[in-house]
Amino acid sequence: xxxxxxxxxxxxxxxxxxxxxxxxxxxxxxxxxxxxxxxxxxxxxxxxxxxxxxxxxxxxxxxxxxxxxxxxxxxxxxxxxxxxxxxxxxxxxxxxxxxxxxxxxxxxxxxxxxxxxxxxxxxxxxxxxxxxxxxxxxxxxxxxxxxxxxxxxxxxxxxxxxxxxxxxxxxxxxxxxxxxxxxxxxxxxxxxxxxxxxxxxxxxxxxxxxxxxxxxxxxxxxxxxxxxxxxxxxxxxxxxxxxxxxxxx
Amino acid sequence: xxxxxxxxxxxxxxxxxxxxxxxxxxxxxxxxxxxxxxxxxxxxxxxxxxxxxxxxxxxxxxxxxxxxxxxxxxxxxxxxxxxxxxxxxxxxxxxxxxxxxxxxxxxxxxxxxxxxxxxxxxxxxxxxxxxxxxxxxxxxxxxxxxxxxxxxxxxxxxxxx
Numbered sequence: 155x156x157x158x159x160x161x162x163x164x165x166x167x168x169x170x171x172x173x174x175x176x177x178x179x180x181x182x183x184x185x186x187x188x189x190x191x192x193x194x195x196x197x198x199x200x201x202x203x204x205x206x207x208x209x210x211x212x213x214x215x216x217x218x219x220x221x222x223x224x225x226x227x228x229x230x231x232x233x234x235x236x237x238x239x240x241x242x243x244x245x246x247x248x249x250x251x252x253x254x255x256x257x258x259x260x261x262x263x264x265x266x267x268x269x270x271x272x273x274x275x276x277x278x279x280x281x282x283x284x285x286x287x288x289x290x291x292x293x294x295x296x297x298x299x300x301x302x303x304x305x306x307x308x309x310x311x312x313x314x315x316x317x318x319x320x321x322x323x324x325x326x327x328x329x330x331x332x333x334x335x336x337x338x339x340x341x342x343x344x345x346x347x348x349x350x351x352x353x354x355x356x357x358x359x360x361x362x363x364x365x366x367x368x369x370x371x372x373x374x375x376x377x378x379x380x381x382x383x384x385x386x387x388x389x390x391x392x393x394x395x396x397x398x399x400x401x402x403x
Numbered sequence: 404x405x406x407x408x409x410x411x412x413x414x415x416x417x418x419x420x421x422x423x424x425x426x427x428x429x430x431x432x433x434x435x436x437x438x439x440x441x442x443x444x445x446x447x448x449x450x451x452x453x454x455x456x457x458x459x460x461x462x463x464x465x466x467x468x469x470x471x472x473x474x475x476x477x478x479x480x481x482x483x484x485x486x487x488x489x490x491x492x493x494x495x496x497x498x499x500x501x502x503x504x505x506x507x508x509x510x511x512x513x514x515x516x517x518x519x520x521x522x523x524x525x526x527x528x529x530x531x532x533x534x535x536x537x538x539x540x541x542x543x544x545x546x547x548x549x550x551x552x553x554x555x556x557x558x559x560x561x562x563x564x
Contacts, residue, residue, distance in 0.1 A: 187537040187547070194539035201454015205483075278486040279453055281564040284515045285538045285546075 155213055157328030158269055160231075161338055162213075164326065164376050165260070166206035167232035170222055171384070172253060173199030174391050175240055184243050195250070195286055202282075205275045212271065223395035227384040234375040235318035237384040244307040245315065247297065251290035251355075252319040256348050258283040263344065268336040291355055298359025309361055316364045320345075320371035405474070410436045410444055417468045420457050421542055424503040427461060431491025434484070443476040444469055449487045451563070452543040489562045501526050506548065506559035515562055523559045525550035533557075 176196035183189025207218035215221055230237075236253065240246045261283060264276035297304040323345040326332075333340040356363055374380075414433060419425045427433050427448075435447035446465055450458045462479045469477045489508035492500070497507040506526045509519055520538065522531050530552035538561070540547045545558045 187539070190541075191537055191539040194543055197454045197456070197543060198452065199454075201452065205453050274483045274486070275453070278483050281486075281488065281515070282452055282543075284564070285561070288517065288520075288538055 157331040157335075158272070158337060159210060159213060159215070160326045160328050161332055162206050162210050162272070164231040164233075166203045166210065166221075167230045168236050168253075168257075168322075169199045169203035169206070170391075171230070171232045171387060172236045172249075173197075173203060174387055175236065175246075176250075178240055179246065188243075191289055192246070195289070198282055198286070202279050205279070206272075209271050209275065219395065220399070223392035224399065225388075227380050227388045228378045230378065230380065230384060230388070231376050232380075232384075233318070233322040233324065234372050234379075234381055234384075235315070235321055237375075237380060237387055238318065239383055242307070242311075244297065244304075244311040247290070247293050248308065248311040248315045249319075250286070251294045252315060252352065253322065254283065254286040254290050255352050256319075256322055256344065258287050259344060259347050259351065263339045267338060272337075294355065294359045294361075298356075298361045305360065308359070312356070312361055313364055317368075317370050318372045320369060321373050321375060323348075324371065324373045324376045326376055404441055405438060405444075405472075407436050407438055410438065410446075410469070413472050414446075414465060414468060417461075417464050420460055420464070422500065422503055422505070425496055425499040427465065429493045429496030429499060431493065431496065432461070432487055433465070434482075440476070442474055444474045444478075446477075446479045447484070448479065448481050449483060449485060450481060451487050453483075454543060488564050489560065492560075500560050504557065505545065506557055508560045508562035511562045511564060513564055515564055519562060520546065523548050523557075525553060525555070526557055527555050528553040535559075 173196045176192045176199060179189060179192035181189065183192055204218050207221050210221065211217050235249065258280065261276045261280040264272055265280055267273040267276065297308045323341040325341050329340055332338040353363065411428065415426050415428050417427050419427060419430055430451070432448050432451060433446060434449050437445040439445050448458070448462060448465065458481055462481060465479050466477050490510055492508065500507045504526055506523045511519060520535050523533055523535065524531055525533050528550060530550055532551045533548050534551065536547045536549055538546045540558050544561055546561050548557050548559055550557060
């Protein structure tokens with residue numbers, strides 16, 4: 155089951171980390187509706203990660219809260235893309251758009267996984283993600299086609315995010331096995347489908363994907379190599395839990 | 404021995420903690436009731452949204468209700484075996500939402516589109532001349548809308564596949 159654990163860990167960590175970053179917009183959103191949107195998505199993402207940690211627990215890993223809050227940054231398997239600071243609303247929106255389309259396509263595929271416990275959860279989650287993707291598409295289009303400043307800021311954010319986003323598709327050690335037993339389509343196939351879906355939406359928003367010759371995926375996150383942003387995030391996220399790990403809340 | 408039918412009807416008065424006009428049975432989140440012996444009942448539930456923070460509380464409410472009618476051995480669990488989708492709301496459930504001032508989710512055909520989300524029917528005046536303001540609201544299961552005819556904001560219980 156090591157191959158399935160690897161897949162579950164990287165997904166659960168992606169969701170936990172972006173969930174925490176989304177929650178950092180609570181109270182700070184540029185308008186009230188966006189404050190609520192990012193807070194709601196935070197709740198969804200953390201709920202999705204909890205469902206995956208629960209499957210891991212059933213496979214013999216620690217129980218969900220302990221797993222989420224008692225590991226050090228170097229034990230996390232999220233892509234580095236998700237741990238980066240929110241920065242401004244432009245970068246947060248671009249990351250939300252690039253990640254959520256990948257997330258939606260990943261869960262769409264896993265809804266047909268041969269590993270039934272994951273397929274069951276994926277069939278539920280993929281419906282919920284529709285709203286995340288709608289939200290991302292609306293704002294990408296609004297800001298990409300807004301005024302000169304909003305357009306320029308979105309393009310800069312897209313350029314800065316791009317190579318990190320490609321790092322989401324970093325392959326793990328068990329890639330071949332996951333594909334062979336029909337657990338998961340594999341990162342390459344997912345990336346191809348992701349590009350096909352996001353390209354026309356980006357074009358419609360009047361933005362440009364960086365030239366292919368400049369693509370250099372930022373790898374390492376899946377193997378525990380992270381930026382210092384993750385230390386900061388993990389410390390903050392787990393601060394309360396670690397005061398009294400066994401406490402009933 | 405108590406029958407499954409009697410359990411279902413006993414559970415009809417257990418309400419959604421966030422929408423007090425709506426019962427959990429009408430919401431469609433109780434997916435299985437099994438009488439496993441004398442005074443021994445097993446109930447399965449499924450959340451409307453995976454990240455719903457109320458599900459533990461709802462499990463407890465179901466267990467409390469079963470205790471109230473004298474069941475001694477009670478097991479309530481949450482699973483994704485039969486995942487919830489908004490078409491599982493009963494007709495009475497849809498009416499209850501409306502009574503609470505929430506637009507009921509439109510029936511879907513297995514796919515949620517932007518078209519389905521826009522022009523929801525205003526629960527106050529019945530107009531279709533409405534706009535969706537944001538797909539997110541005060542709880543995960545609601546979106547926010549505005550009626551261009553009666554000039555009031557309203558919330559809709561989201562359609563979900």
